Amino acid sequence: MMEVKQESEYVKHHIQKIVGFFASMREFAGQLQSKGHHVYYLKINDKDNKQTFDKNLGAIIKEFSVQEFEYQLPDEYRLDRQLRKYCDALRIDYQIYDTEHFYTHRDELKEVFKARAQYRMEHFYRVMRRKHDILMNGDKPEGGEWNYDELNRQSYDDKIKVPALPDVKNDVSGVLHDIQDAQLPNFGFIDAERFTWPVNRTQSRKLLRHFITHCLPHFGTYQDAMDSRHDILFHSRLSFALNTKQLSPQEVIEAAINEWKKRKEEIGLPQVEGFIRQILGWREYMRGVYWAHMPEYGSLNFFSHTTKLPEFFWTSETRMNCMHHAIKQSLYTAYAHHIQRLMITGNFALLAGIHPDEVDAWYLGIYIDAVQWVEITNTRGMSQYADGGIVGSKPYVSSAQYINKMSNYCEDCYYNKSVKTGDRACPFNSLYWHFYERNRELLQKNPRIGMMYRVLDKLKDREKILEQAELYLKNIEDL
Numbered sequence: 001m002m003e004v005k006q007e008s009e010y011v012k013h014h015i016q017k018i019v020g021f022f023a024s025m026r027e028f029a030g031q032l033q034s035k036g037h038h039v040y041y042l043k044i045n046d047k048d049n050k051q052t053f054d055k056n057l058g059a060i061i062k063e064f065s066v067q068e069f070e071y072q073l074p075d076e077y078r079l080d081r082q083l084r085k086y087c088d089a090l091r092i093d094y095q096i097y098d099t100e101h102f103y104t105h106r107d108e109l110k111e112v113f114k115a116r117a118q119y120r121m122e123h124f125y126r127v128m129r130r131k132h133d134i135l136m137n138g139d140k141p142e143g144g145e146w147n148y149d150e151l152n153r154q155s156y157d158d159k160i161k162v163p164a165l166p167d168v169k170n171d172v173s174g175v176l177h178d179i180q181d182a183q184l185p186n187f188g189f190i191d192a193e194r195f196t197w198p199v200n201r202t203q204s205r206k207l208l209r210h211f212i213t214h215c216l217p218h219f220g221t222y223q224d225a226m227d228s229r230h231d232i233l234f235h236s237r238l239s240f241a242l243n244t245k246q247l248s249p250q251e252v253i254e255a256a257i258n259e260w261k262k263r264k265e266e267i268g269l270p271q272v273e274g275f276i277r278q279i280l281g282w283r284e285y286m287r288g289v290y291w292a293h294m295p296e297y298g299s300l301n302f303f304s305h306t307t308k309l310p311e312f313f314w315t316s317e318t319r320m321n322c323m324h325h326a327i328k329q330s331l332y333t334a335y336a337h338h339i340q341r342l343m344i345t346g347n348f349a350l351l352a353g354i355h356p357d358e359v360d361a362w363y364l365g366i367y368i369d370a371v372q373w374v375e376i377t378n379t380r381g382m383s384q385y386a387d388g389g390i391v392g393s394k395p396y397v398s399s400a401q402y403i404n405k406m407s408n409y410c411e412d413c414y415y416n417k418s419v420k421t422g423d424r425a426c427p428f429n430s431l432y433w434h435f436y437e438r439n440r441e442l443l444q445k446n447p448r449i450g451m452m453y454r455v456l457d458k459l460k461d462r463e464k465i466l467e468q469a470e471l472y473l474k475n476i477e478d479l
């Protein structure tokens with residue numbers, strides 16, 4: 001096992017992300033050793049560490065006169081190519097094994113959709129539900145419906161108390177010291193004596209149990225809600241444990257279903273179905289899109305966006321309260337839930353026309369769960385529509401109206417959520433219409449969007465709104 005600069009420097013990572021990965025690797029190595037396995041472990045600041053996989057592998061194969069090299073398929077395209085190339089040049093035998101940490105194999109999505117140009121998640125999800133017999137009643141979906149999203153769109157109303165974080169605390173000062181010693185670039189904050197992310201299976205299972213006991217009964221209901229007093233609400237924070245393979249998606253889904261079966265009065269079907277759709281549906285679907293479209297996916301830029309990412313993405317210093325909260329929380333915790341990523345930071349980046357490369361680098365760096373296969377498909381695909389509609393059927397953009405409906409951010413904002421022009425007009429309002437106007441040619445024919453253009457063309461202050469947006473775009477750093 002090796003901690004290498006190659007992996008820590010290809011993008012600037014949040015300090016909690018680097019610490020989380022290394023701490024989990026060290027724990028795992030320790031567990032293997034305690035069971036009698038021999039583990040050769042290179043720490044980031046070890047003198048023998050040559051800091052790339054190729055160089056370290058070469059040295060290990062030579063030192064131990066290795067006769068056969070075996071590896072498990074990695075999840076990232078970049079590593080996949082590197083290892084294949086490495087093996088092509090190897091003079092010893094090698095074997096490759098598939099990972100068991102997904103429901104699907106890499107090419108399954110392509111097989112499900114065959115020659116279709118567009119892949120819709122909902123179709124894929126239904127195929128998965130049937131194939132794995134999850135929430136099914138014979139050939140019919142449990143409860144008669146495949147999807148209960150309509151019921152899952154409430155803002156947070158204080159009616160249900162948000163549970164405290166589960167008791168997971170790690171002292172990761174040693175790992176932090178080694179990272180600092182190796183001078184790895186990083187950003188963000190960390191409390192190294194009280195690190196709250198799970199670094200082993202026991203802690204990951206504790207997180208899972210906490211979620212299904214306290215949060216699952218309300219997961220679907222408040223899935224889209226945002227609240228400045230509660231960073232996590234009823235979300236699971238399981239993505240890091242899942243993506244680092246401390247938990248398998250199968251055991252997470254099984255635990256949720258078993259809990260639902262035991263407490264059907266308390267945990268409605270929409271709650272458990274909403275949760276399962278994220279893992280069996282979105283997570284597997286994104287992985288399939290990734291393997292179907294890499295490496296081209298990494299350079300798609302449907303709207304030809306060119307703007308630089310504003311500095312406030314790294315500092316949270318902006319008067320837009322929604323952006324300030326979502327970014328500050330991310331800098332402190334390396335976490336934001338899905339709607340904060342999609343409808344606050346992602347929404348702003350798309351409305352402002354930020355280059356998808358810059359948006360990708362930010363998301364890949366800042367979140368503890370960010371691994372390219374799931375980051376890029378969510379960022380470039382779902383959030384930035386840079387793939388022109390492979391993942392989503394239309395861009396996810398909104399004005400202050402949606403943000404105000406789903407959060408309390410607008411209450412304390414410098415900007416006025418209800419106005420589109422003038423000094424304190426909410427930037428989301430004018431940028432929203434500017435986005436549609438400047439992308440008219442690309443979007444007008446989309447049947448799901450056409451109506452927006454009829455509204456735009458009838459807007460009373462259309463010209464003034466577009467001028468306001470231009471002003472904001474020109475002064476984007478001062479928002």
Ligand SMILES: Cc1cc2nc3c(=O)[nH]c(=O)nc-3n(C[C@H](O)[C@H](O)[C@H](O)COP(=O)(O)OP(=O)(O)OC[C@H]3O[C@@H](n4cnc5c(N)ncnc54)[C@H](O)[C@@H]3O)c2cc1C
Pocket residue numbers: 234235236237238239240242243278279282283284286336337338339341342346363364367369370371374375376378379382383
């Ligand atoms: C712009 C953007 C970037 C994102 N980057 C990442 C990323 O780098 N890594 C990552 O794991 N997720 C990413 N997501 C998806 C999603 O936001 C996170 O999985 C989720 O917020 C993690 O928090 P949670 O574990 O509390 O999730 P919950 O809301 O509790 O959901 C449960 C689980 O479902 C899965 N899931 C939910 N939504 C998605 C989705 N859209 N795609 C794939 N899996 C999903 C995750 O494994 C998650 O742990 C991104 C979303 C957006 C909009």
Ligand code: SF4
Pocket residue numbers: 319320321322323399400403404409410411413414415416417426427428
């Ligand atoms: S008024 Fe606008 S900028 Fe302020 S919090 Fe609401 S949506 Fe965000």
